[in-house]
Amino acid sequence: MKLKFTILILLATGSLLLFPMIGSTDVLNDPAGMEILLKLRIPRVLTAFLAGIALATSGMIFQALFRNPLSTPFTLGVSGGAALGAALWMRFGTATALAGIVGTSLAGFGGALIAVTLVYGLARAKGGFATDTLLLAGVAVNFFFSSLILLIQYFSDAGETFRMIRWLMGGFSVIGFSTPINLSLFVLAGLGVCALLTREMNLLLTGDELAAARGVNVKRTRKLLFFSASLMTGAAVAFCGPVGFVGLMVPHICRKLFGADHRRLFPAVILFGGLFMTVCDGLARTLLAPIEMPAGLITALLGGPFFIWLLVKKS
Amino acid sequence: MNSAIQIKELALKLGGVSILKGISFSVAEGEYISIIGPNGAGKTTLMRCLLGMYVYEGSVRIDGTECSQANSRELAKTISYVPQTHDMEFPLTVRDFVMMGRYPYLSPLAPAQKRDIEAVEKALEVTGTGSFRDRLLRTLSGGERQKVYIAAALAQETPVMLLDEPATFLDWKHQADVMQLLKKINRECGATIVAVNHDLNSAAHWSDRIIALKEGAVLLDGPPAEIIQPGPLKELFETTFIRKETLAPITKKNQAE
Numbered sequence: 001m002k003l004k005f006t007i008l009i010l011l012a013t014g015s016l017l018l019f020p021m022i023g024s025t026d027v028l029n030d031p032a033g034m035e036i037l038l039k040l041r042i043p044r045v046l047t048a049f050l051a052g053i054a055l056a057t058s059g060m061i062f063q064a065l066f067r068n069p070l071s072t073p074f075t076l077g078v079s080g081g082a083a084l085g086a087a088l089w090m091r092f093g094t095a096t097a098l099a100g101i102v103g104t105s106l107a108g109f110g111g112a113l114i115a116v117t118l119v120y121g122l123a124r125a126k127g128g129f130a131t132d133t134l135l136l137a138g139v140a141v142n143f144f145f146s147s148l149i150l151l152i153q154y155f156s157d158a159g160e161t162f163r164m165i166r167w168l169m170g171g172f173s174v175i176g177f178s179t180p181i182n183l184s185l186f187v188l189a190g191l192g193v194c195a196l197l198t199r200e201m202n203l204l205l206t207g208d209e210l211a212a213a214r215g216v217n218v219k220r221t222r223k224l225l226f227f228s229a230s231l232m233t234g235a236a237v238a239f240c241g242p243v244g245f246v247g248l249m250v251p252h253i254c255r256k257l258f259g260a261d262h263r264r265l266f267p268a269v270i271l272f273g274g275l276f277m278t279v280c281d282g283l284a285r286t287l288l289a290p291i292e293m294p295a296g297l298i299t300a301l302l303g304g305p306f307f308i309w310l311l312v313k314k315s
Numbered sequence: 316m317n318s319a320i321q322i323k324e325l326a327l328k329l330g331g332v333s334i335l336k337g338i339s340f341s342v343a344e345g346e347y348i349s350i351i352g353p354n355g356a357g358k359t360t361l362m363r364c365l366l367g368m369y370v371y372e373g374s375v376r377i378d379g380t381e382c383s384q385a386n387s388r389e390l391a392k393t394i395s396y397v398p399q400t401h402d403m404e405f406p407l408t409v410r411d412f413v414m415m416g417r418y419p420y421l422s423p424l425a426p427a428q429k430r431d432i433e434a435v436e437k438a439l440e441v442t443g444t445g446s447f448r449d450r451l452l453r454t455l456s457g458g459e460r461q462k463v464y465i466a467a468a469l470a471q472e473t474p475v476m477l478l479d480e481p482a483t484f485l486d487w488k489h490q491a492d493v494m495q496l497l498k499k500i501n502r503e504c505g506a507t508i509v510a511v512n513h514d515l516n517s518a519a520h521w522s523d524r525i526i527a528l529k530e531g532a533v534l535l536d537g538p539p540a541e542i543i544q545p546g547p548l549k550e551l552f553e554t555t556f557i558r559k560e561t562l563a564p565i566t567k568k569n570q571a572e
Binding site for chain 1: 363366367368387388389390391392394395396398401403404405406407408411412415416418419421423424471477
């Protein structure tokens with residue numbers, strides 16, 4: 001276990017150091033190299049790393065809350081809710097630079113919270129957290145939010161619409177450190193709440209009744225975890241778009257390697273989530289260089305088949 | 316003898332429907348009781364009241380603590396619960412699962428203490444589950460899994476253990492295994508045991524006393540030999556599916572003990 005963690009820490013740190021160096025410009029020998037490194041590459045890698053942490057940890061939280069390994073921000077429609085919140089802010093909110101960014105992420109957080117409440121309510125009303133119920137509820141919520149986003153796009157001008165479509169593909173083209181700093185505030189707050197509740201998440205896996213009988217305040221724990229996951233998903237989606245399937249693949253792979261006990265799973269998901277997203281973004285930047293693809297495309301290409309495989313294996 | 320559980324005039328309405336209607340009984344320390352009754356009699360609701368999950372009228376006290384008002388961690392130090400087991404999709408090991416029984420004693424960030432590890436080891440030993448401590452819960456057979464659930468409740472170190480259908484879905488051999496284990500916990504560890512049971516044979520064979528619920532009230536309360544008789548059972552289940560001759564040996568055996 002210790003060896004596995006050491007390797008993971010080395011890989012995660014390595015990815016943070018290595019990936020800023022990779023790209024179409026050789027930053028060490030180019031006159032504008034330092035500028036590119038500081039203003040583009042490092043902020044981008046940091047943003048990807050943080051978004052990876054946020055989405056992977058949210059996935060892990062949702063899987064414990066719904067006792068279902070197929071629940072993720074993306075499949076539950078929570079990313080969709082966050083995207084709608086953020087899109088509404090982009091279209092109608094104030095556009096002041098720093099405050100604007102925080103505004104978008106707060107709107108994303110609000111959207112995520114509404115979506116997760118809706119899905120939870122729907123699943124509860126249908127009598128449980130079975131995969132088919134959750135997937136259907138998620139699809140329904142997603143459809144609804146997507147059509148509202150389309151409506152917002154319809155009423156936007158061509159430039160705004162194009163920006164929104166690019167953002168919806170999910171990517172990390174950021175300039176300067178304001179995005180990673182803003183994102184880190186949300187991510188740290190979410191992780192902080194989650195860190196205090198790892199034992200509670202273990203018990204939620206065994207069912208609400210048993211968790212309550214062991215002394216967990218189930219209602220309060222659920223609220224705090226919904227809050228934490230929505231905070232992280234909301235901010236990640238607002239800044240980087242609804243990058244899909246990270247919340248599915250990362251916790252799944254980590255459970256295989258580190259087990260389901262959240263006291264070990266949680267740190268593993270943080271490290272691997274950051275690493276995974278940084279690598280995906282690195283691939284997106286270099287596979288078809290000089291064309292840069294959105295990282296969301298890579299995660300979707302990997303995650304789609306992965307999701308189907310899990311679904312088939314399950315049934 | 317002191318009472319482990321005291322229930323007085325317990326009443327509860329859920330969604331405007333009266334589920335429990337003035338239930339009163341007490342359970343002595345070290346007693347083994349089974350709660351029986353037809354579906355919808357209020358067995359599950361009564362169980363949830365004991366676990367402090369509902370706000371009810373009347374009084375439910377375990378070791379003197381009022382269940383609906385107790386802090387959930389404090390209550391978990393007086394009563395443990397073994398639910399009907401179900402499939403666990405997540406790869407939890409037996410040891411990790413049993414350690415969860417220590418939750419009420421653990422602080423959020425500190426690791427498990429020596430005391431916790433000892434309690435887990437003892438629970439694994441008593442239940443005979445130590446040999447598969449590192450296996451995943453989902454790879455166990457039904458009987459093994461039920462024992463692991465009991466081990467987790469045992470690690471909780473409570474004076475009262477509450478079980479929901481402890482031997483349902485198990486074959487005869489494993490039913491006997493699990494019931495013998497409960498009897499051992501009852502006799503050797505001194506735990507008071509309350510088991511909700513659909514299986515009348517098992518209730519008759521293993522418990523000191525049976526409480527029969529019907530329509531949210533206590534219909535019958537007494538030793539198995541009195542309750543498991545064609546007359547009372549007919550009144551309870553409103554059907555005559557019991558033949559006297561199949562019951563006779565069980566009740567005799569119980570009387571002899």
